[in-house]
Amino acid sequence: MLNMCILVKPVIDPDSIKWDYQNQQFSYINNTFNAADLQALQWACEYKEKNNANITVILAADPNMVIDQKRLLKYNIDKCLILQQPGLRKQRGETARLLAEELKKYSFDVILCGSVSEDENLGVTPAMVAELLYIPCLTNIFQIDIELERKWKVKRSEERGIVQTYEVQLPILIGVVTSLGRKRYIPRYSRSFQTRKNIEVHELEAPIIESNIRVAKISEPKPNIRYFDIPEDSLSPELRLLKIMGLAQEKKEQSGEKVASKVNNQNIHFISQKLQKWLMEG
Amino acid sequence: MRFNVICYLPLKNGIKFTEETWGLVDQAKALAEEKARMIAIVVHSGLSSSELAELPFDEVYHVKLELEKWKVADYHFQIFRRIQANFLIENEIFLFSSHPLYQEVAVRSAVRSGMPIITNALEVTKDENDSSTIMVKREIYKEKSHEFVTFLENKQQYLTFENTILYGTEHFGKPTIVQEINIKTVANCSIKFLSESQMDWKELKITEAKVVIGIGRGVYGGESLDSILQLAEILNSPIGGSKVADELGLIPREKRIGASGSTIEADIYIAIGISGSSQHLEGIKGVKHVIAINNDPSAAIFQRCDIGIVGDYQDVIPGLVQSLQAERQSEENVEHVHIG
Numbered sequence: 001m002l003n004m005c006i007l008v009k010p011v012i013d014p015d016s017i018k019w020d021y022q023n024q025q026f027s028y029i030n031n032t033f034n035a036a037d038l039q040a041l042q043w044a045c046e047y048k049e050k051n052n053a054n055i056t057v058i059l060a061a062d063p064n065m066v067i068d069q070k071r072l073l074k075y076n077i078d079k080c081l082i083l084q085q086p087g088l089r090k091q092r093g094e095t096a097r098l099l100a101e102e103l104k105k106y107s108f109d110v111i112l113c114g115s116v117s118e119d120e121n122l123g124v125t126p127a128m129v130a131e132l133l134y135i136p137c138l139t140n141i142f143q144i145d146i147e148l149e150r151k152w153k154v155k156r157s158e159e160r161g162i163v164q165t166y167e168v169q170l171p172i173l174i175g176v177v178t179s180l181g182r183k184r185y186i187p188r189y190s191r192s193f194q195t196r197k198n199i200e201v202h203e204l205e206a207p208i209i210e211s212n213i214r215v216a217k218i219s220e221p222k223p224n225i226r227y228f229d230i231p232e233d234s235l236s237p238e239l240r241l242l243k244i245m246g247l248a249q250e251k252k253e254q255s256g257e258k259v260a261s262k263v264n265n266q267n268i269h270f271i272s273q274k275l276q277k278w279l280m281e282g
Numbered sequence: 283m284r285f286n287v288i289c290y291l292p293l294k295n296g297i298k299f300t301e302e303t304w305g306l307v308d309q310a311k312a313l314a315e316e317k318a319r320m321i322a323i324v325v326h327s328g329l330s331s332s333e334l335a336e337l338p339f340d341e342v343y344h345v346k347l348e349l350e351k352w353k354v355a356d357y358h359f360q361i362f363r364r365i366q367a368n369f370l371i372e373n374e375i376f377l378f379s380s381h382p383l384y385q386e387v388a389v390r391s392a393v394r395s396g397m398p399i400i401t402n403a404l405e406v407t408k409d410e411n412d413s414s415t416i417m418v419k420r421e422i423y424k425e426k427s428h429e430f431v432t433f434l435e436n437k438q439q440y441l442t443f444e445n446t447i448l449y450g451t452e453h454f455g456k457p458t459i460v461q462e463i464n465i466k467t468v469a470n471c472s473i474k475f476l477s478e479s480q481m482d483w484k485e486l487k488i489t490e491a492k493v494v495i496g497i498g499r500g501v502y503g504g505e506s507l508d509s510i511l512q513l514a515e516i517l518n519s520p521i522g523g524s525k526v527a528d529e530l531g532l533i534p535r536e537k538r539i540g541a542s543g544s545t546i547e548a549d550i551y552i553a554i555g556i557s558g559s560s561q562h563l564e565g566i567k568g569v570k571h572v573i574a575i576n577n578d579p580s581a582a583i584f585q586r587c588d589i590g591i592v593g594d595y596q597d598v599i600p601g602l603v604q605s606l607q608a609e610r611q612s613e614e615n616v617e618h619v620h621i622g
Contacts (some may be wrong), residue, residue, distance in 0.1 A: 014424040026427070092398070115382070121422050122401050123380070127389035136356055136473050137390075140382040153476070156382065157490070163479050164353065169472035210434075212398040216417060217430040259590035261579065263597045271573060271589055272605035275517070278550050278571050279493070 002053045002149065002170075005106070006041045007099055007113035007125070008072070009034040010061045014118050019220040026218075031066045036114025039183065040176045043144065044112060045076045051146070054078050056106070060098045062088040069199060074186045078198065085204040091211045096128035098204070103133055108171065109150070115139040115175035126175035138166060139175030285373045285414055285439075286319040289339070290362065290387065292379040292445070296327030296352040302379055305448030307338060310377055313406060313416065321369075322457075325361050327352040331460075338455030343368075345463050353475035355386035360468045362387055363394065368463070373414075373437055380442040392440040398433055399440035404447055486520045488537055493519035494548040496539055496566075499526045500555015500576055501595060509599040510554060516606050522546070524562050540565035554595045558583025575599070 013032040020027040044055050055076070060083045061067055072080060083098055103111065111130075116123035123139070130137030143155040150170045155163050157177070168174075260267045287310045294300045314320050322337050324344040334344050343365050351357040378388040380402050392399035400418050409415035415432060418441065422429050433439045481490075488494050495514055501507065514521050523533040525540055539546055541561040547568035554575050556562060563586055566572065574587035575595050584590045591598050 012423070014426060017423050017426060019427060093393075096393075119423055121420065121424075123385060124389050124399065124401055127386045128393050131390045131393040136471060137386060138355075138473055139386060157481075163481050165476040165479070166354075167474040167476055172472065212434045213400060213431055214434055215429055215431050218422070219428050219430070221426055221428060259574075259579075259584045259587070259592060261592040263591060263593035263601070265601065267591060268598065268601040268605050271591070272602055272609060274571075274589060275493075275550065275573070275606065276609060279517075 002047075002051070002109045003056075003107065004044050004047075004053050005056045005058060005103065005108040005111045006037065006044055006077075007111065007129070008037040008041060008057050008059050009095070009114070009117050009125070010059060010065045010067050011117050011119040021220065024220075031068070033068070033071065034114045034117045034119075035183075036116070036118075036176055036178045036180075039178050039180045040112035040114060040174075041075050041077075042184070042186070043176070043180055046181070047146070048076060051149075056081065056108070058099060058102060059083065060085070060088060060095045060102075062086065063203070080199045082199065082201045083204060084201060086206040091207065091209075092122070092213045093124060093128055094207065094211075096125045097132065099125070100129050100132035102202075103129065110170050111135075111173040113173070113175055115141075115177055126173055130173040133173070135171050135173055136168070137173040137175065138168060141174050141176045142179045144174070144176075144180070285313075285315070285375045286321060287314045287377065288321045288323065288369075288374055289377045290323045290325075290379075290384060291337075292381055292384055292448075293324070293326055293329075296325075296347070296349055297329060299329075299333070299452065301450060302381070302445055302448045304450030304452050306377060306379055306443060306450075307453075308450040309406065309443055309448070311338075313375065313377070313408075315414065323362065323365055325352065325358055335457065335460050336454040337457060338453055339457050341459040341461075342457045343459075343461050343463055345465055347468075350475050351468070353383075353478075354471055354473050355383050355390075356471040356473060357468050358383065358387045359390050361463075361465055362391055364465055365463055366391070366395075375416075375439045375441060378440070378442040379445045379448055381445050385442050388440050388442050395438060397438040397440060399442070400431055400433065401442045402444045403441055404428075404444050406441070406443075480518060483514050483518045483520050486518070488520050488522040488539065488546050488548075489544050491518075491520050491546075491548055493517045493550040493552070494539075494546055494569075495519050495521045496523050496551060496553045496556055496562075497521060497527050497532055498524040498554070498556030498562075499530065500557075500578075502527075502530050502532060502555075509596070509603055512603045513552070513599055513606075516603065516610070517550075517552075519548075519550075519552070524556050524559070527556075553583050553587070554599070556583055557581040558586060 010031055011034045013030040016028045016030040017026050018028045047053055048055055056079045057072060057077050058081045063084045063086055067082060083102060085098060088094055113126055115126060126139050127137050138154060140156050141154045142157045145153040147153055152168050154166050154168055157163055289306055289310045292302045292306060310320060320339045321341045322339040324334060325347055326344060327347055327349045334342055345361050347357060378384040389399060402420055403418045404421055405419040407417045418431050420429050521533060522537040522539045525538060525542055527533050528535055528538045541564045543565060545565050549570045551566050551569040552573045558581055572587040574583040574590040575598050576583060577594055579592045
């Protein structure tokens with residue numbers, strides 16, 4: 001039976017947060033769990049249903065953050081550890097250090113977590129934790145196939161649909177992406193009462209070490225300004241509107257020679273040659 | 283304080299410099315102060331010595347690794363640590379791409395040496411008063427905000443750049459030192475690279491594909507979509523479509539392209555029977571080349587396209603499929619001739 005650990009990160013929900021232009025700060029700040037971490041947890045629960053496993057969830061959070069324990073209890077987990085440390089969000093890399101310190105007390109066969117957190121977009125925790133524990137790590141994994149209990153095949157997606165397949169031996173830390181399986185609705189399990197007893201909250205003291213990275217400023221998203229052609233005054237209001245909408249009837253002038261009005265072999269050959277050429281360019 | 287700039291150059295399959303490589307070189311040049319040393323570390327699986335001797339750096343250190351090992355970050359990390367041990371510890375900034383392979387190397391090295399790291403940089407600017415202090419712009423909260431971060435004083439700093447912003451054209455230089463580092467043994471790792479493959483067009487996401495086919499109202503009620511499916515198979519391109527195509531049930535919801543769906547950045551987009559509403563055009567603003575097929579000559583898509591055909595898709599697509607098939611067939615034959 002495998003001993004699995006899932007690192008779940010409480011994050012500020014990027015879908016709810018809004019920049020308040022009047023007060024120059026964020027509003028609608030809600031806490032949620034990192035989507036990729038939950039996907040890893042869902043995958044582990046599905047594995048447990050088929051093969052039996054022991055699942056421990058570890059969270060590291062700032063005490064100010066609201067942790068929705070009920071949401072975690074819906075999953076078929078065996079134990080949940082919540083590490084609370086003041087000022088955790090201000091220290092870059094402190095979450096990884098805290099998690100690694102806790103993980104050193106146990107012996108897990110596999111550690112799963114999201115490759116990157118959706119709020120801070122740092123993508124450092126998996127590699128940092130792995131390095132502090134001296135175990136190998138592979139991130140951006142979107143598919144895990146079990147060959148043997150301790151030998152897995154994992155797939156990493158690169159840009160442009162390229163898939164890399166790796167064979168990994170446990171123990172390992174795997175960073176996953178949100179496309180690891182289809183996200184499904186998790187009903188309320190009756191087993192939550194049993195798990196509730198196994199939730200431990202550890203309150204830790206703030207570290208003395210100062211962060212060596214300073215956040216100078218957080219700003220509103222800068223808009224992408226694009227300039228369009230301003231229609232001439234000589235056009236009637238109707239034509240001006242059509243031009244702005246991109247529906248002007250100046251076919252010959254605008255489209256020129258790039259649009260052919262006949263379907264013949266010559267045109268088709270031209271398109272096919274162009275397609276081949278553009279494909280080569282990439 | 284003067285910083286030496288050390289670049290860990292990203293390569294394609296260990297054998298080719300890409301736009302990403304030159305983009306990182308450009309970033310390094312922008313960061314390097316006068317008289318600062320610019321050093322390149324190249325871990326490759328088959329670059330020629332002439333290519334390495336033309337890199338625009340002061341010093342180039344390179345290591346050759348078999349392709350199977352080149353694909354695993356752990357080997358890169360071991361090599362990087364050994365090369366790094368050869369440098370005198372001065373003030374250095376290490377630059378990496380944020381590609382998963384290089385990001386893992388950067389993060390692990392920063393942890394091992396206890397030095398700070400800033401990841402996924404979008405833009406780096408120098409402080410007006412102190413040019414050795416840099417300000418890094420990053421995207422947070424799913425692009426809803428930008429944060430500006432800076433390193434506090436440290437001897438070594440690690441910085442990874444968002445690989446989407448790394449783009450440059452090749453240029454050459456004359457390094458004073460080009461040295462191959464002989465690393466005879468690297469410890470075996472429990473991760474083994476098996477294969478690399480192209481995802482099938484049915485599984486491929488429209489946001490990740492190189493070629494995307496888009497269908498619209500124009501194909502609704504047509505005799506069959508077989509020719510479009512054949513074209514998709516030949517070009518290995520997923521089929522997306524306009525809002526109307528989604529509403530007519532021609533495509534699933536997640537394949538909708540436009541302001542109310544996905545924004546694609548494919549190299550080629552083939553719009554079949556799509557008029558090209560402003561919302562749809564918004565979704566294809568990042569596409570390099572557009573081919574439009576529509577029977578309405580006044581369709582707005584013709585103003586966005588690189589090649590357009592005014593006509594029925596049922597006449598155009600089968601012809602195009604045939605032409606592409608013939609082309610592929612002749613290519614295969616040529617390969618056989620060479621092999622034979």
